[in-house]
Amino acid sequence: MKTLIGTVDLYNRQTTNYEPADLFQEIDEKNLDDFEEGWRPAINQRLAGLSSRDEVTAASLQDWHWDWSAKAEKRAGHLAYESFAVECAGMTQGLMFVKTTAFARLDAQRGLELVFAEYLATAPWNRHGFTATPTYKGVGRVLLVAAISFSVDLGFKGRIGLHSLPQSESWYATTCGMTDLGVDLAVPPQGLRYFEMTEAQAQTFISP
Amino acid sequence: MKLLVSREWLRNKIATDPDVETQAGTALAVLEGIGVIVPPDRPASADIGDEKVIRLRVALGTLLRQLRHRDGLSVVELAARTAIREDEVRSIERDPHHIPRPRTLHQLATHFKLPVRYLMQMSGATRTVDKVLYNEAIRFAARSDDMSVLSDDEERALNAFVKLLAERADA
Amino acid sequence: MDRRQMTLMLSDKEMTVLDRLAETRGMSKTALLRQALRLYQSVTERLENGEKVFLEHPGTKEKAELMVL
Numbered sequence: 001m002k003t004l005i006g007t008v009d010l011y012n013r014q015t016t017n018y019e020p021a022d023l024f025q026e027i028d029e030k031n032l033d034d035f036e037e038g039w040r041p042a043i044n045q046r047l048a049g050l051s052s053r054d055e056v057t058a059a060s061l062q063d064w065h066w067d068w069s070a071k072a073e074k075r076a077g078h079l080a081y082e083s084f085a086v087e088c089a090g091m092t093q094g095l096m097f098v099k100t101t102a103f104a105r106l107d108a109q110r111g112l113e114l115v116f117a118e119y120l121a122t123a124p125w126n127r128h129g130f131t132a133t134p135t136y137k138g139v140g141r142v143l144l145v146a147a148i149s150f151s152v153d154l155g156f157k158g159r160i161g162l163h164s165l166p167q168s169e170s171w172y173a174t175t176c177g178m179t180d181l182g183v184d185l186a187v188p189p190q191g192l193r194y195f196e197m198t199e200a201q202a203q204t205f206i207s208p
Numbered sequence: 209m210k211l212l213v214s215r216e217w218l219r220n221k222i223a224t225d226p227d228v229e230t231q232a233g234t235a236l237a238v239l240e241g242i243g244v245i246v247p248p249d250r251p252a253s254a255d256i257g258d259e260k261v262i263r264l265r266v267a268l269g270t271l272l273r274q275l276r277h278r279d280g281l282s283v284v285e286l287a288a289r290t291a292i293r294e295d296e297v298r299s300i301e302r303d304p305h306h307i308p309r310p311r312t313l314h315q316l317a318t319h320f321k322l323p324v325r326y327l328m329q330m331s332g333a334t335r336t337v338d339k340v341l342y343n344e345a346i347r348f349a350a351r352s353d354d355m356s357v358l359s360d361d362e363e364r365a366l367n368a369f370v371k372l373l374a375e376r377a378d379a
Numbered sequence: 380m381d382r383r384q385m386t387l388m389l390s391d392k393e394m395t396v397l398d399r400l401a402e403t404r405g406m407s408k409t410a411l412l413r414q415a416l417r418l419y420q421s422v423t424e425r426l427e428n429g430e431k432v433f434l435e436h437p438g439t440k441e442k443a444e445l446m447v448l
Contacts, residue, residue, distance in 0.1 A: 001381075003209075005209055005210075005211055006211040006215070007215065008215055008218045008219075009215060009218065009219045009222070010222070011222050011223065013227075018219060023211065025209055078420065078421070078424075079413075079416060079417040079420050079421075080417045080418075080420065080421045097233070097235070100414070100417055101414075101417050101418050101421050112404060112405070113404065113406070113414055117232055117233055118233050118234055118235050119232075119233035119234075119235040119236060120230070120231065120232040120233050121231050121232075121233070121236065122230065122231070127229060127231075128227070128228075128229065129229065137222060137225070137227055138218070138222035138225070139230070140230025140231075141218065141221055141222055141225060141230075142218060143230075144230075145211065145212065145213055145218065146211070148212065149209060149210060149211050149212045149213075150209055152212060153209045153210065154410060154413070154414070155405075155406035155407055155409075155410025155411070155413075155414070156406075157405065162232040162233065163232060163233060163234050164231075164232045165229065165231045165232060165233075165236055167228075167229040167231070168228070168229045168230050168231050168232055170226075170228060171226070171228050171229065171230050172230075172232070175225060175226060175228075187234045188325070188377075190338055192234065206212050206213050206217075208217060
């Protein structure tokens with residue numbers, strides 16, 4: 001069942017004000033609808049812009065979205081999967097899907113349980129890469145804190161793992177202080193850099 | 209579940225955080241592969257005139273044209289079977305300045321049983337291109353003559369290239 | 380979040396294993412049992428779908444089938 005974990009503040013870059021946002025565990029229909037009706041058209045529009053076309057169909061993208069909507073529904077009854085959403089101004093601003101049956105690869109914690117983020121994203125209109133006037137800042141930090149908190153809640157002491165997209169590597173390596181295990185070539189199409197956070201790094205990250 | 213930090217802590221950190229991208233996840237690699245995640249300084253027409261992309265599109269056009277010939281299909285027939293416009297089939301096969309639409313590539317990938325992400329890379333829609341793919345694609349295109357019937361050599365080269373695409377997709 | 384309670388009776392042997400696993404992996408006994416449940420659900424579902432679950436030795440690449448339903 002969708003549960004409110006806490007209320008946080010996101011920074012609206014356009015108005016330069018902070019706005020209250022809710023962090024939820026276990027996403028629901030509203031979040032999936034926001035993903036389909038809100039995020040997807042924005043992404044499609046960007047794709048159309050690339051191809052200089054008016055028609056906004058991207059079959060691969062549609063497959064992916066369907067796949068993830070279907071997956072999200074299928075995962076509802078599965079203990080191994082959990083989802084989180086950040087909502088602000090009545091719209092889903094951030095989404096995260098995690099897996100709890102994953103194990104650490106970093107030597108220092110090899111084989112120990114961790115929370116593995118399969119998907120961590122802020123809405124397209126919040127990203128610099130999408131628009132010259134991105135809206136909310138802070139979704140990434142909120143979701144990361146959620147992942148760490150969830151890890152602690154499960155008894156995994158804050159250990160998390162994720163594959164960073166290239167443009168996010170400096171965030172995870174430097175700001176978040178995670179360990180870089182190198183490019184994981186097993187991720188199609190050409191690999192993604194895999195990061196883990198240790199118990200100690202998690203402690204440091206959430207300290208005042 | 210309890211959030212391990214206070215609302216105030218988050219607010220202060222967000223204020224001082226660098227304003228950078230934070231996207232993560234293997235699931236997003238798919239989007240990256242089909243060119244949805246792009247750097248902010250890449251305008252829509254950046255690839256026109258970009259030599260590498262032009263060469264890739266020539267290879268893409270050659271590949272699709274040869275597959276069509278191999279299967280004994282006319283442009284009209286292929287267009288009908290894949291629900292793509294005829295002029296678009298011709299443009300992809302012949303015009304390296306034409307930017308194919310993602311849906312079109314998806315239809316062609318399904319029809320010819322090719323990995324769609326490689327077609328996307330060959331169409332210039334993605335920011336990054338597999339190096340091996342690039343080299344093999346250029347080499348493949350260079351071997352082709354522009355006849356409507358494939359010679360034995362061309363057929364062999366075509367099969368080898370298609371096999372490579374399938375193998376890399378499975379790797 | 381809703382919580383429900385269960386009383387668990389374990390043999391000495393089982394309790395010893397539970398204690399040791401929890402200590403080795405740095406988790407409470409409850410946390411460990413909950414993780415075991417998650418893993419069990421994942422594995423059995425795959426088996427029910429007709430998939431096979433293998434363990435592979437990294438060095439020899441020798442495979443041992445984990446279980447059959």
